[in-house]
Amino acid sequence: MSKTVEINKFLEPAKLGEWNLQSHVAMAPLTRCFADLDTGIVGEDVVEYYRKRAADGVGLIITEGIVISQRGRGNPGVSGLYSNEQIAAWKKVTDAVHAEGGTIVAQIWHVGRLSHHELTGGVAPLAPSAIQAQGDVSRLGKPFSMPEEMSEQDIQQVLDQYAQAAQNALAAGFDGVEIHGANGYLIDQFNTDLTNQRTDRYGGDLKQRLTFMKEVIRTVIDVVGTKRTIIRFSAMKVDNLAYMWEDPEQAIATFMDAFKEVGVTNIHLSIVDFTQVVANGMTLNQLVRKYWDKVIIGVGSITPQIAEDALQEGLIDLAAIGRPLIANPDYVHRVKNGMTLEDYDVQQLFTLV
Template sequence: MNQIKTKLFEPVTIGAWDLKTRTAMAPMTRSFADDKTGVVNDLTVEYYRKRAQDGIGLIITEGVVISPRAKGNPGVPGLYTQEQINGWKKVTEAVHAESGTIIAQIWHVGRASHHEIAGGLPPQAPSPFAAEGKVSRFGKPFDIPEEMTETDIAEVVNQYAQAAKNAMEAGFDGVEIHGAHGYLIDQFNSDTSNKRTDRYGGDLKQRLTFMKEVLTAVIDTVGVDRTLIRFSALKIDQPSYMWEDPESAIQTFIEAFKETGVKMIHPSTMEFTKPIARGLTMHELVRRHWDGVIFGVGGLDAETAEDALKKGTIDVAAIGRPLIANPDYLARIKQDKKLVDYEAKKHLIQLV
């Protein structure tokens, strides 16, 4: 093995998971499920099996929606019907047969949708303001969402908990809550999409109330050692968005995480090595205030991942697009073989 990558290939126990390496497969929307039923197919089974076979420590699935109304792209899978659960069982069984570990990323897109996708109903959101832009792989502008009532909020919190329960029935080893990128949880977190005046609105600390309720409900369902939360400043409809004071915002998020008892967090950025405040990157700022488990993501390659792991900035390195193009990513890194370049048009239409 190339000695420069010794940390990357180190086995580690994270939460309830005994991982073969300090690597994760980052969640990446593929839209290969049946569009009407949200059920995954045999190609999806093989897609995840190959990454487990390669030795990826933790596979985090593509976003899996928690209800029909949570859907924001054609062809995304669900985890709210028995048929969907049964479909995912084939995936988890294949991954476990390769001694792999896999968790489901449970997802509600909120206002980042259109009524033709979201079960004929308007999208749900904290406030009735449309996202900017168009629905990915659908092409129509985001709809004006319906402002959620407190009853709606309680129902969606229960849907997250039920999806987590369904994930365990499907054989997953845990869940990641998608709280990033301008989707529903992040819409509550953000001052640009949350204009509420009740207990779910206000300053950042107060806006994190919904996120904390979801986290608490999921932890109560599957356990803290099987729960991961992803968060970010980045938003799909505001790619240049950044908190006014990044370190203060991160501190506020971390205080909220500590309140719920969550132990594993997944800060998300597009550029892992880019400083965002005080000359520090997002993950360096998070590490300054958080001594629990950190998953790193954001255009990582083997060298930057190894360096961050050695420094202790992160505990697990999540790899994204290179894993789509290279099912044998880790084998290639070990052997110092050239990686296949990711090509969007090619790799969006092929399950390699």
């Protein structure tokens, strides 16, 4: 990519569907686990954390993962959106963001098998198939529990929980919803042959395995509307970072067909490295753009220059920034004024700034 393009479009206001955004900068969903350990309620520190980013000029804030039920929890301290108290707490966040001219969407989340029974109310985590994940639960330090294969009744209950979470997001004042369908969590567990060995209509080849994801998307769009719904998807898993589809281009084409079928307009591809070439001389985002002409949110260690180039090329419509927004609450200000960005330090995960 060119190294001479000035950083202009990245910082300009953006119009995406019903959203009038302060810039083309999106805040990637950064799950920090700062909610109350028992109740999943966020506090004033979380209100201030998001307010600062809105005040700085971030265009679209995508929240940390917010679980749709207790059984959907995968870490101590994750926030929820399934009780009135949780809704009221998030309303303080959205009010603060809106007061600064910001736009904020709730990333709604179910971790599926990537949990422990101590976090899910003493019952086994849910999964498409009873296949135990390898490794330990982050921040808990205990091995993932053996999950329970979901029945048709379980699936319908979870779909109802997604619908309720979408309604709760609107009640909390969010401008929309991102469905977390990436990184090896519940929706992605249905999408992947490693974790989905079902023989009913939710199993089979990739096209058939996307059935649950499509049902979730339809459920949320029915509540929120397509222009205020984002679906996040990925090849990589938090418990298998090296995973890649056997045929990335065919997989992308299959995903895009599924999104078109259910009326999606906004997608968010989760990858570690935005610039990595994966198939046929193209990056994953280039493959996506080959098959998709609607909104793409790009992510993956994106620098301001990479963002500017990708936006100018029409490869993406927003650039999502992750760790630099942890290290630099004034990220937009620094980029706009040519200032040096503070390096991300893993210790910053344990404090909200």
